[in-house]
Amino acid sequence: MDHDLLHAPGAHPIKLWTHGVPVEEDARKQLINTARMPFIFKHLAVMPDVHLGKGSTIGSVIPTQGAIIPAAVGVDIGCGMMAARTSLKAADLPDHLFGLRTAIEAAVPHGRTAQRGIRDKGAWGEAPHEVDQMWAHLEPGFKRITEKYPRLEKTNNHLHLGTLGTGNHFIEVCLDEGENVWFMLHSGSRGVGNAIGTLFIELAQQDMRQHMAQLPDKDLAYFTEGSQHFEDYVEAVGWAQDYARRNRQVMMARVVAAARSIIAKPFDAQVEAVNCHHNYVQQETHFGAQVLVTRKGAVSAHKGELGIIPGSMGARSYIVRGLGNEESFCSCSHGAGRVMSRNEARRRFSIADQEQATAHVECRKDSEVIDEIPMAYKDIDAVMAAQRSLVEVVHTLRQVICVKG
Template identity: 50%
Template sequence: MPYQQLSLQTPAPVYSWAHHELGAQEVRMAKNVASLPFVFKHVALMPDVHLGKGALVGSAIATRDAVIPAAVGVDIGCGMAALKLPFTSEHLDGKLKPMRRDIEAVVPVGFNENADADKQARNWQGWRGFKDLHRGVQRLEAKALKQLGSLGGGNHFIELCLDTDDGVWLMLHSGSRHIGNRLAQCHIATAKELAKLAVPGLPDPDLAHFVRGTPEFAAYWRDLQWAQDYARYNRRVMLDRCRRVMELHLSGGKPVTPLLAVNCHHNYAEQEIHFGEEVIVTRKGAVRARTGDYGIIPGSMGAQSFIVKGKGNPTSFCSCAHGAGRQLSRTQAKKRFSVDDLVQQTQGIECRKDGGVLDEIPSAYKPIDKVMHQQTDLVEIVATLRQVVCVKG
């Protein structure tokens, strides 16, 4: 569906693919961002847009020579990864519970980390640049090493899925773990301190930013790229471990070759060319969707998910939604629903069904079908998936 221009009196217009009325706080957040002098062309809101910190989750923001650390967020490089594997539902019969158990054994979840880093984690090329990162994280190298190949908690997950052709997919959602969070916090604090001196009229402290050509910009950009690479490799390590579990159960341990592999960020910033100019695009809860780009748009636990291919829509800065988007906060979800509701809404899925994941109940999220309908001009659907196993922290 085409976008709508919001009726806001801002220097940069706001285009929205979310065909619903934004709340007062969401409107204020959109206006604050669109009023920044370095915003390029316009602000693009995706169908799953909702409140964030500084900027709305589900937005694509292009800027000239400036970057907003809080708009990128604290889970730098958070994103999705998926493998299509040469198995069908027949291979899964009677094996869902033991596969879930074995995945949970090889991938630490929640606050847990690996007891020891494996060879794949130790061999990551990014460790060579660790000594150049912000001094506030230098004592965290051992922790970052042990967390490489771990899931985290909240809305992060690992799933086994079936597509409409009965094909098996391995899919997961995770980011840069504690090291990415700490790097972000360090730079956000620096940006806010600078803003007190240089930008006294900033509409929101979380829109404090760095300007290209300054040491602070250079330091943040270096650390940002490192954390984004860490997040991508973290997903790769977990995919490899989970694939080996599946091979053990489904092919007698014989290695199999994935039919398709996708690994994409949805909380990050990159330098890109748009409308003939080099700009910085911050995607806060949005996936890059250039022509032919593969992306992953998950629904909630118990809903469909989608593998998509981008259409390269220039008005969205070649972006699309990153998921269903929450319609209830975690606190609201826990108050409104019971464990019995969770059990009912996740029927047929091998997953946790207890109060510890109640805030992730499907009804806490927007209907994913509606989100997909609102972005037919941004992506085409390649595969529609339904979960049969879901692992959460």
């Protein structure tokens, strides 16, 4: 059997593709809480990068009928990956990669300025033309949403489009097994997606105030199909997912332009391209039924569908092709998955550890990125081995440049 089965009293079955990778006890408890919700369709599917999350477990696939859990989608709505193979070879890259890294850093706002009253370095001061053009596609939908929920108007929306963010969001230059150069990045719906997620999580909890005591976790508060908030959330989450996809497209175009400013040799940047979400919800058909599938830290892996599974900033990443495994609701992992919290990583590791773990990568190696040290993540090889029945590897990538927010 390619997966393990977890049964708990009063819960739907839980199927785990976790052979050979650790699953923390708190994550198991959280999975059981979600599996106890009455509207789960058939079973939960759990990916090998599974770890504790807010409300629902990261690395889980939650199929529902007649209801939707906003906290299961989370606040980084539409977070995902984009990768593009170029016509460049490793030998075409500069001997010293610092100049290319700094050109990418200059082209895409990243990080965040916490102090109030100072312009946030992670947002545009003035949006470039291509950001304005992309926002024009998004603005009508945003107006419809903000007419109902004016609180969302005063969010970072237009000026966050085409920006990276913080934490585990990154831009990388990678080489595949044939020494082909790839650009790869990871980001989502930025400030506006966070605001949408936060608002609807609050609304779900307010709507269920009388029933909260019966919920295994307040973050499992849900909207029922047919209710006004259900329809509004489906509209808003769909818009945020579109924003996230377009955000990655703008960033990728700017990364390519930055590379062209450094690399004299002309190159094609769309030899192969993949753009996939891993925090989202959409309607799909499974086992002959219409189902809402929430992938919280999981990627769609329908038969023949391409996806991206990144490792850490010091490990390999993979371009994969889905095998269409119905038992997993045609899904796979979204990365390696953390084995410790950010605070634990900061406590346990030093700058010297970070320098050693990323010696082969042109990247920042300071105290601000220790929480992203490779040792804070599961072994990507073990994660890939656990999901052999879900995906096949098309390309194996190793990063040579990594830009962190």
